[in-house]
Every structure is written in C-alpha cells, then in structure tokens.
Amino acid sequence: LQLVESGGGLVQPAGSLTLSCAASGLTFSNYAMSSVRQAPGKGLEWVSAINSGRGSTTYIDSVKGRFTISRDNAKNTQYLQMNTLKPEDTALYYCSKDPWDDFEGIGYLDHWGQGPLVTVSS
Numbered sequence: 001l002q003l004v005e006s007g008g009g010l011v012q013p014a015g016s017l018t019l020s021c022a023a024s025g026l027t028f029s030n031y032a033m034s035s036v037r038q039a040p041g042k043g044l045e046w047v048s049a050i051n052s053g054r055g056s057t058t059y060i061d062s063v064k065g066r067f068t069i070s071r072d073n074a075k076n077t078q079y080l081q082m083n084t085l086k087p088e089d090t091a092l093y094y095c096s097k098d099p100w101d102d103f104e105g106i107g108y109l110d111h112w113g114q115g116p117l118v119t120v121s122s
Contacts, residue, residue, distance in 0.1 A: 001025035001111050003095050008116025015085050015120070021078040021095030021113050029073040032098035034109060035080045037091035037118075047093075048080065049103035058103065063089075085120045093118050 007019040021033070034049040048059045048069040057069050068081040078095055092115040099110050 001097075003097065003111055003113035005093075005095055005113040005116050008093065008118050010119045010121065011085055012122050013085060013087060013120055016081070016083045017085065017118060018082070019080040019093055019095070019116065019118070021080075023076045023078070023097070026097070028071075028076040030101060032101055032103045033069075033071060033078040034096045034098060034103055034106070035067075035069060035078075036094045036096055036106060036109070036112075037089075038094070038115070039088070039091040044094075044106065045091075046106045049098070050078065051103065052101040082118070085118075087120045089118065090120050091118060092116070 002024045004022045011017050030052055032051045035047045036044050037047050038044050050057045050069045050071055066084045071078045094115040095113040096109040097111040
C-alpha cells in the first residue's frame with residue numbers, strides 16, 4: 001500500500017494551494033481518508049477527514065471555510081484544496097488512511113503519505 005503526495009510548495013499569504021494524494025495497493029473507496037499536519041517544532045494536528053460512503057467531511061475549526069477535502073474514487077486520489085492561506089498554516093501536510101469507512105481518531109490512522117511541506121510566507 002502506498003500514499004504518494006504532490007502539490008506542496010511556497011505560497012504567499014491569502015494564496016491557494018491544492019495537495020493531491022494518490023493511493024495504490026488498496027480498495028481506496030472502502031476507507032476514510034484524513035489530512036494531518038505538523039507545524040515546525042510542533043506535534044501532529046488532525047486537519048480534516050472524508051468518509052468513504054457519502055463523502056461526508058469534517059474539519060478542525062481553524063480551517064473551516066478555507067480548506068476543502070475531497071476524493072475521486074475512480075482515480076484513487078484524495079485532495080486538499082487550501083484557500084486564504086495564513087502563515088500559521090505552514091506545516092508538513094500528510095494524507096493518511098483510516099482502517100475503516102469513517103474517521104475514528106488520529107491514533108487509528110494506519111498509513112501515511114510522505115508529507116510535503118507547505119510554506120506560507122511573503
């Protein structure tokens with residue numbers, strides 16, 4: 001099983017960036033997916049999740065209205081669209097797989113992408 005991420009980089013404050021996470025070696029549509037970030041010098045912070053059924057989504061309060069998580073099961077890919085980015089969004093961003101069809105907690109995530117760096121700075 002592999003999760004391969006792309007789309008990180010440097011963006012100015014108020015800018016936008018989209019991260020992609022391509023999955024292989026699993027029946028992607030069976031599992032919920034999450035995005036987790038780690039800011040410099042800080043611990044892991046769960047950001048968002050999308051379940052495997054109706055694609056229901058949940059977000060941490062600090063990104064509500066700015067970030068959108070989505071998935072394309074035909075392409076085995078999860079996306080994180082990030083708008084109105086702030087310097088405090090600077091972090092490594094990991095896509096991660098849940099072992100079930102719905103998000104149950106960061107401690108249960110069982111596979112992780114490589115975590116591209118997103119830097120928000122002028």
